[in-house]
Amino acid sequence: MNDATRKARRRFLHTTGGLALAAGLMPLAPRQALASLPDARSLAFDHTHTGERIKLVYAVGDSFVPEALTSLNGFLRDHYSGQVGVIDPQLFDLLYQLRRELGTSEPFQVISGYRSPATNSRLRNSRGGGVARHSLHMDGKAIDIRVAGVPLGDLRDAAKTLKGGGVGFYQGEQFVHLDTGRVRYW
Template sequence: MTDATRNARRRFLHTTGTLALAAGLMPLAPRKALASLPDGRSLASLPDARKLTFDHTHTGEHISLVYAVGDRFVPDALTSLNGFLRDHYSGAVGVIDPQLFEVLFRVRRELATDKPFQVISGYRSPDTNSRLRTSRGGGVAKHSLHMDGKAIDIRVPGVALSDVRDAAKSLQAGGVGFYQGEQFVHLDTGRVRYW
């Protein structure tokens, strides 16, 4: 084995060990530790790190984090995203389908932008959904996937709404609704359909 091969193997084992340690410690890590590994490196510096950034139009909150590395989701990041995407009417926190973040990441890549997603609606409690159905003239589905944590309504500043819609449709990864008048695109991880 050459010195170069040994060094490459050593770096690989160190990175793999660090990732394993980070994955094991993530549920115990404080919220501010989401962005770094025990050795001080940023999660974003790892190969295959997937990051999302959001601004919430109703709460005024902002979040930017690595939610997955390779084929593993970062548990603490998912918990933070669940809280961020809570029902902004009632404060109820649901469990967001991690595959929804994968769809959003792919949409962002299709659009070739690093702009944050502006969130109009994430999780919606059954009570909120029922109230919105009766107050919005039928624009809210009775069995909305928002209640299952499988839907989000978004837009991207500086990107045409139709481009967001088209990028999402090109993935064929779930439902895509286009709401030009309300200025958002609905994305979900349900069956592939468009409206």
């Protein structure tokens, strides 16, 4: 092997070795790296039934972060059965807009995210109304929330101004329903 070949080989190994190392380390620091991007969108949630908390960057620019969506699907699982559904990423954008409209960095307190058809049926039959037969929770297009320090009426009004889907106001149960279906209010 001549000297020029050795140098070319060293450059190749140095470059590919550095790329491999960077690729291997990338999963260890994605949150800090993504959060520092100017067009990163993040959300934070506290689940009222499971006690779990999550805060992450779910999108950068026009792209959703697949690992974040997977984490959010698991977090927003049916808390009765443990079944994980697929949450509509547009719901996260709606929540992000809502957080900005409210001017808060407080996490959303989740009462209900994904709901399996079996859970939806059981709740519908055991409660005196309030659970739709074809609930958008079963399609991963709805969430029931509140925000610490934000009056429920203000949360509802901010959600309505976005005109991003349905907004339901449940004063007695202390939550606002938000979905990515057609625009409607109740």
